[in-house]
Amino acid sequence: MRTNYCGELNKDNIDQTVEICGWVNRRRDHGGVIFLDIRDKRGIAQVVINPDNADFAIAETIRNEFVLKITGTVIARGEGLANPKLASGDIEIVASHIEILNTSKPVPFQIDATDTSEEVRLKYRYLDLRNDAMQKRMRLRSKVTHFMREFMDSHDFLDIETPFLTKATPEGARDYLVPSRTHPGEFFALPQSPQLFKQLLMMSGFERYYQIVKCFRDEDLRADRQPEFTQLDVETSFMNEDEIMKMMEELTRGMFKDAIDVDLGDEFPSITYADAMHLYGVDRPDMRIPMQMTDMDELMQGVDFKVFSGPASSDGSRVAALRVPGGASISRKKIDKYTKYVSIYGAKGLAYIKLNEDGPASPILKFLGDDVTAKVIEMTGAQTGDIIFFGADKTKIVNEALGNLREQLAKDMDLFDKPWAPIWVVDFPMFDENDDGSLSAIHHPFTAPNVDAKTLEETAPTALSRAYDLVINGSEVGGGSIRIHQVEMQQTVLKLLGISDEEAKDKFGFLLDALEYGCPPHGGMAFGLDRLVMIMTGSDSIRDVIAFPKTQTAACLLTDAPAEVPRKVLRELSVQVSLAKKD
Structure with missing residues (x-):
């Protein structure tokens, strides 16, 4: 035409x-x-x-x-x-x-308008997608997936599909369940990832597998999450973590160069999980921000200010300081805004010291004294014109509060010193200890520890895993690990997680059986495609790089899903819906 x-x-x-x-x-x-x-x-x-x-x-x-x-x-x-x-x-x-x-009816918004509400954009998504910015994002997404496929094919990986209708397995979020008509009262689960199937493919002798695949998680949503999302899923046999990370790094460098002409450098640095949490408060540190947290526990243990001395002297708590270059110009109104911001993470307040031309200024100076104040300034390297923020509470609260404040301040004050900063985070803990003393897997129950089964049982709360995450500009874009390939180790891990032999057989019997038939050492990684493209396009939300996304309440405004279904259909599925009456 x-x-x-x-x-x-x-x-x-x-x-x-x-x-x-x-x-x-x-x-x-x-x-x-x-x-x-x-x-x-x-x-x-x-x-x-x-x-x-x-x-x-x-x-x-x-x-x-x-x-x-x-x-x-x-x-x-x-x-x-x-x-x-x-x-x-x-x-x-x-x-x-x-x-x-x-012809066309009058459109509800001008296609190239920039001030249209997201609700209207999602309701008329077919119009929104005509926008030049959306067209460019979707073309870039296609270019990224094309590069991924070419790279994996050139490295002898096979594209193999895994099932969408499968069995519910614990992977950290709620499953989307699908009732079975032919097996009344029983349910399939949509996969949170192809984890177990790709491990089974390694046991089947394929050695190198990949798939660009949809995954599903019924979890509370944020700007960088969706109930259905896409990932590049990779698994390989007879490679250790260093070899896998090197190959995935090569993929990432090539992908950024090919898609957006960005050079990420010859070799990505790495940081341990412990150092990331201690210095940056988060396990996905944004290395474009030249600010670190400074530990103040030893200094604050002897002060009369109980807000600081209490956490400084308590196990599981900490006092940390964050120096912000040029931050003395931050107004009291903005400090109040940041105080409210850190309260989201459980912080009860936000103490600070401003370094003005005429010297330090802060409501807490009278509690610290001149000597401690001078030591704080020395330890943080603060200079005139800076501000020092403090966190003092449970370690988790301090890390989350100051870690996220660091990122928010960098955005507000444009404190980034480079455009791109990839980094590997390694040496993750194997388990997270819950308040009741029980353990939960940091990644998933199939991640290999860096010790043998006997040592793992003796040191479970402090044991490290063979897991690794790739972080770019403060976003985790991919994560992986070496997997457990011996049945004894897998049984040990499940036992430490409080999963009984009977429950393990019910949920993972097929995996435990397969591990006894010559399973090779193997590991892999998964890249979040939506998040990668979001970063590459400079978008604020992954909804802007998905053709037909869901809202933050997991609804589709375009099709009005989810929706009720006729009772006849529910009867065929042996499903009965009972809802509480609305007031």
């Missing part, structure tokens, strides 16, 4: 007769001459319809988002009329024939 794409027309096409197809981006009527901006997937071209055109009457009926086919002659724009913002900005098309392929 077309001879050319709109965005590809240029001076080389002058005097040519062309046929273009697309949507009316804008219509302008200038003293009897009608101008149409026609948009297709390659860009925009300006079309001129003169009053002597036989189809001028048709042109007068055209509105935004009509779908047209235009035949016309390419000419150069008049002097001073070129549009440098358009690839086709040096030319325009004088129409000789107009064909309306389809």
Whole structure:
């Protein structure tokens, strides 16, 4: 139907007769001459319809988002009329024939508007996706997945599909369940990841597997999470963590260079989980921010200020300081805002010291004294014009509060010292100890520890795993580990997690059986595709890089899902719905 794409027309096409197809981006009527901006997937071209055109009457009926086919002659724009913002900005098309392929109702928002609410954008997603920014994001996403496939294929990985209807297994979030009609009262679960199936593929002798796959988690949502998400899933046999990380690093470097022409450097640095938490408060540190937390426990143990001395002297608590360069300019109103911000993470307050031209200033100076204040300034390296924020509470609260405050301050004050900062986080704990003394897996129950089974039983709360996460600009974009490949070790881990032999057989019997038939050492990794593309495009939300996303309440405004189903269907599935009556 077309001879050319709109965005590809240029001076080389002058005097040519062309046929273009697309949507009316804008219509302008200038003293009897009608101008149409026609948009297709390659860009925009300006079309001129003169009053002597036989189809001028048709042109007068055209509105935004009509779908047209235009035949016309390419000419150069008049002097001073070129549009440098358009690839086709040096030319325009004088129409000789107009064909309306389809009309459009008045649209609820202008396609290229930047102030449309997300609720409206998601309800009319098919219109929102016509926006140039969304088109570019989706094209970049396709480019990323294309590179991933080419890379994996070139490294002898096989693309193998795993089931969507499977059995519920504990992986840290609630499952989406699917009732079975043929097995009344029983349910499939949608996979949170293909974890066990890809391990079974290693046991099957394929050695190298990958898949770009949908996963499902019924969890509370944030800007960087969705109930259904896509990941590049990778598993390989006979490789240790260093070899896997090296290969995945090569993939990441190549992908960034190919997709957005960004050079991430020759070798990614690494940091232990313990150091990341101690220095940055989070296990996904943003290394673009030149600020670290400084431990103040020893210094604060002897002060009369119980807000500091109490946590400084207590196991499981800490006092830490965060120096913010240039932060003395932060107003009291903003400090109050940051105090409210850290309360989200359980902090009861936000103490500070400002280093003004005339010396330190703070409501807490009278409690610390001159000597301790001077020592704080020395330990943090603070200078005139800086501010020092403090956290004093349970270690988890201090880390989360100051760690997230560090990132928020960097955004508000533009404290980033580089555009890109990848880093590996390694040496994660094997387990997290709950308040009741029980253990839960930091990653998942199939991650291998870095000790043997006997030592693991003796040192479980402090044992480390062979897990690794890739963090870029403060976002975890991928995570993996070496897996357990011996049945004795897997049984030990399940036992430490409080899973009885009977429960283990019920939930993981097929895996435990498979481990006894010559399972090779293996490990792998999964990249969050949505989050990767979000970072690459500079988007604020993964909803902006997914064609048809859900809201933060896991609803689809476009299709009105989830929705009720007829009782007849529920009866066929042996499902009965009982809801509490609304007031």
